[in-house]
Amino acid sequence: MSRKLSCTVITMNEEDRIERCLASVRGIADEIVVVDSGSTDQTVEMARGFGAVCHFNAWRGYGQQKRFAEDVATNDWILNLDADEWLTDAARREIAAIMADPQPDPEIHGYRFDIRHVYPGRSKPRLLADSHKYIRLYDRTRCRFPESSVFDEIKLNPRNMGRIRGAVLHQSLRSLSHLMRKNVAYYRLQTTEIDKAPNLLLLRMITEPFTVFFKYYVLKRHFTGGAYGFAVASTIAGLRTYRLALLRRSGKSRASG
Numbered sequence: 586m587s588r589k590l591s592c593t594v595i596t597m598n599e600e601d602r603i604e605r606c607l608a609s610v611r612g613i614a615d616e617i618v619v620v621d622s623g624s625t626d627q628t629v630e631m632a633r634g635f636g637a638v639c640h641f642n643a644w645r646g647y648g649q650q651k652r653f654a655e656d657v658a659t660n661d662w663i664l665n666l667d668a669d670e671w672l673t674d675a676a677r678r679e680i681a682a683i684m685a686d687p688q689p690d691p692e693i694h695g696y697r698f699d700i701r702h703v704y705p706g707r708s709k710p711r712l713l714a715d716s717h718k719y720i721r722l723y724d725r726t727r728c729r730f731p732e733s734s735v736f737d738e739i740k741l742n743p744r745n746m747g748r749i750r751g752a753v754l755h756q757s758l759r760s761l762s763h764l765m766r767k768n769v770a771y772y773r774l775q776t777t778e779i780d781k782a783p784n785l786l787l788l789r790m791i792t793e794p795f796t797v798f799f800k801y802y803v804l805k806r807h808f809t810g811g812a813y814g815f816a817v818a819s820t821i822a823g824l825r826t827y828r829l830a831l832l833r834r835s836g837k838s839r840a841s842g
Contacts (some may be wrong), residue, residue, distance in 0.1 A: 646734025
């Protein structure tokens, strides 16, 4: 007997990209659950047009929002996607085969995806695009997202982890200004959960922008993105300085309090 699958998506003003995400799971998910934190655009209406069950949940943080989605889903097997992500055809085929397998491996509690980044305005990754590997298809009775505002990664023992070879595509940036706004908001959340020594952070503020630029431009291969790739790496390096300054200021405040 095939297993039932719920796809969960958390949203906030995603009308420009929610359709692409939901269209990619049509036909493989038995249920689509959208948890919205107060969109003022057409996100919820568009999701309902895809047959999604929509819930409102006031924003507390990334992990908490995804855990709420797990709780309201009706199936134990969860496919979690962000609104700015979509499945490739290869990933769709693999997920469908896994869910239809009449004799699934009971030791596999979740599957890891290769999530590849796509620049704004493009439909596929650049040459040698960087990627991350995350568990996004999983049995919620075996593992869950953490109860954290900033950390939203499922952890599994490697022996209980399968792999989806087909990629998930991720277009997290709408523009460079969006990159800055998104990271500033995330870094402010981090100050509530991360506590570092202020003097150590001062040293990192001097050196880290250069190492971060090298990491993104060379190691993550944004040099293949031309001028835009250079701008992305430079912006991220500058944002990292801002993050360290925020953490240093919040650390000093806690120390003086």
